[in-house]
Amino acid sequence: MAGIEGGGYGEKCGMVIVKARYLIPDPEQCIENGAVAINGAKIHRVGTFDEIKAWSDNNTLVDLGNAVILPGFINIHTHLDLTNLHNRIAPTNNFTHWVFQLLGARIRWKEADYTASIEKGIQLCLEAGTTTVADIANTEYSFSALKKSPLRKVVYKEIIDLNPDHVQDVILKVQSELSAYASDSLFRTGLSPHAPYSVSKELYQAMSQLAFQAGMPLCTHIAETQDEIAFLTNGTGNFPGFLRQLRAMPPDWQPLGLTPIHYLKGTGILENHPILIHCNYITDEEISLIKSSGASVAFCPRSHRFFGHTNHPVRKLLDAGINAGLGTDSLASNDTLSILDEMKFLLLHDAISAKDLLAMAAVNGAKALGMASEVGQIKEGFEADLCGIRLPDGNSGDVYGRLLDAGSKNIFTMVAGVICYQSSFPS
Ligand SMILES: [Zn+2]
Numbered sequence: 001m002a003g004i005e006g007g008g009y010g011e012k013c014g015m016v017i018v019k020a021r022y023l024i025p026d027p028e029q030c031i032e033n034g035a036v037a038i039n040g041a042k043i044h045r046v047g048t049f050d051e052i053k054a055w056s057d058n059n060t061l062v063d064l065g066n067a068v069i070l071p072g073f074i075n076i077h078t079h080l081d082l083t084n085l086h087n088r089i090a091p092t093n094n095f096t097h098w099v100f101q102l103l104g105a106r107i108r109w110k111e112a113d114y115t116a117s118i119e120k121g122i123q124l125c126l127e128a129g130t131t132t133v134a135d136i137a138n139t140e141y142s143f144s145a146l147k148k149s150p151l152r153k154v155v156y157k158e159i160i161d162l163n164p165d166h167v168q169d170v171i172l173k174v175q176s177e178l179s180a181y182a183s184d185s186l187f188r189t190g191l192s193p194h195a196p197y198s199v200s201k202e203l204y205q206a207m208s209q210l211a212f213q214a215g216m217p218l219c220t221h222i223a224e225t226q227d228e229i230a231f232l233t234n235g236t237g238n239f240p241g242f243l244r245q246l247r248a249m250p251p252d253w254q255p256l257g258l259t260p261i262h263y264l265k266g267t268g269i270l271e272n273h274p275i276l277i278h279c280n281y282i283t284d285e286e287i288s289l290i291k292s293s294g295a296s297v298a299f300c301p302r303s304h305r306f307f308g309h310t311n312h313p314v315r316k317l318l319d320a321g322i323n324a325g326l327g328t329d330s331l332a333s334n335d336t337l338s339i340l341d342e343m344k345f346l347l348l349h350d351a352i353s354a355k356d357l358l359a360m361a362a363v364n365g366a367k368a369l370g371m372a373s374e375v376g377q378i379k380e381g382f383e384a385d386l387c388g389i390r391l392p393d394g395n396s397g398d399v400y401g402r403l404l405d406a407g408s409k410n411i412f413t414m415v416a417g418v419i420c421y422q423s424s425f426p427s
Contacts, residue, residue: 015039015056016417019049020064020388022399025071025378027358030399034069038384041185041416046378062419064388064412068403070358071378072131072385072413073339074365077219077277077298077327079136080121080146081114086331093308095225096242102332114141121330121337122149126421128338129387129410132365132375134219134275134298134327136192143181143189150420152385154369155181156192156219162243163250164202171206186416190217195224196263197231197239198248201256204267211272217370219275219298223260223282225307232256232263261286270295275368277327279317280309287313287320296323296368299360301342301349303329314350325365340389340410347404354400388412 016038023034025046035049037059045052082102089101106113118141125133132152137143146153157178161170178189193199193207204220211218223229230237235255243249256263261282264270270293277298279290290297299314317324326346328337335341343357352360366376375385391399392407402408413421 015059017059018062020067020069022068027355038417043382043384067388067390071362072387073129073361074132075130076134076325076365076368079330080118082330082332083121084117089332091306096238118145124337126413131385131415147187152186154188154190156190158192160194160198162200164200167202167206192219195221208268218272221277224278261289291320291322298327300327300329301346303333306333323364323367325368326360344404384417386414
């Protein structure tokens with residue numbers, strides 16, 4: 001019989017045992033008839049159900065049945081405020097056209113619209129087995145809605161200003177806004193200077209210093225389009241016209257003659273172990289620069305397809321030993337907020353092994369967010385962040401193959417020992 005005995009949604013129980021047909025505490029280990037004992041917010045014991053049961057049989061039991069218990073997924077790049085734009089933006093390989101569509105689609109949005117969109121995104125993440133998100137906050141509403149949510153999260157303040165004369169004003173504004181949001185056990189703030197075509201070099205430098213002084217994580221969109229490279233290297237492509245239309249192009253702006261990662265190197269950003277979002281168009285030399293800096297890369301596979309980009313260098317990044325995690329990006333360029341769906345897509349299209357995908361979906365994400373000693377693995381003393389993936393019926397193929405089969409589905413999400421989602425499923 002699969003089901004829950006005792007406890008309930010959102011309730012924090014003293015001691016809970018979650019069991020399932022399989023437990024994969026990290027990509028290299030698979031335990032049949034596995035179980036996890038949880039004490040409060042932390043993982044207390046990990047093993048077979050028989051081992052855990054022998055230790056104590058007096059606890060609340062959650063039996064996930066024909067499922068795999070995994071570390072909760074870590075989505076290292078998303079914009080939850082765009083969730084309600086799903087299917088409102090047409091797929092395009094013209095990025096600036098996409099931005100105009102996006103700006104137009106929410107031109108009349110008010111606080112309630114932003115909040116509803118973010119809250120919908122939070123719910124979709126929990127339903128998909130995601131326990132930690134790295135979200136980009138374009139407005140204050142992302143901070144307030146996410147802070148209240150049961151997800152573990154790093155919320156990055158998005159910073160956009162290409163005029164170097166505005167640097168001091170931007171610093172004061174950012175400091176003032178972030179001072180309203182204190183960190184807690186599930187919530188941290190970070191800084192996201194948006195991209196090289198929307199942030200001046202001087203502002204990147206200032207944000208790098210601010211992040212260093214405040215011990216805040218950093219991320220930035222980088223090497224996303226060929227237009228970005230044309231803009232940075234010689235001031236051509238779609239961006240100059242786009243920025244002039246938005247009245248965001250400083251009159252005396254000059255191209256720096258640098259490709260994106262070289263450009264970032266000159267700002268100090270790379271020294272702060274940032275998450276480099278996308279890295280769709282980078283050279284082998286830039287891969288070496290990323291590797292020596294210790295930066296991580298956020299790869300968003302299905303958003304990458306939405307924009308029609310050419311093959312992503314993800315295999316090269318992994319082979320170079322760079323820490324690469326997975327992001328969904330937003331529903332303005334994707335169909336779901338599911339990291340499991342990203343893994344299934346990558347298995348089919350980029351021939352990355354299931355074990356590498358599991359690492360990208362959890363432990364690599366934890367490293368990227370500076371949380372590798374807290375989450376990303378099911379380990380005694382770690383935070384009790386788990387998900388449970390129901391396997392398709394039948395026994396053909398190994399567990400890793402069935403886990404990433406089209407028919408698998410998340411049925412259980414726990415963050416810090418709290419059951420945040422559990423689907424009804426047959427016994
Ligand atoms: Zn993004």
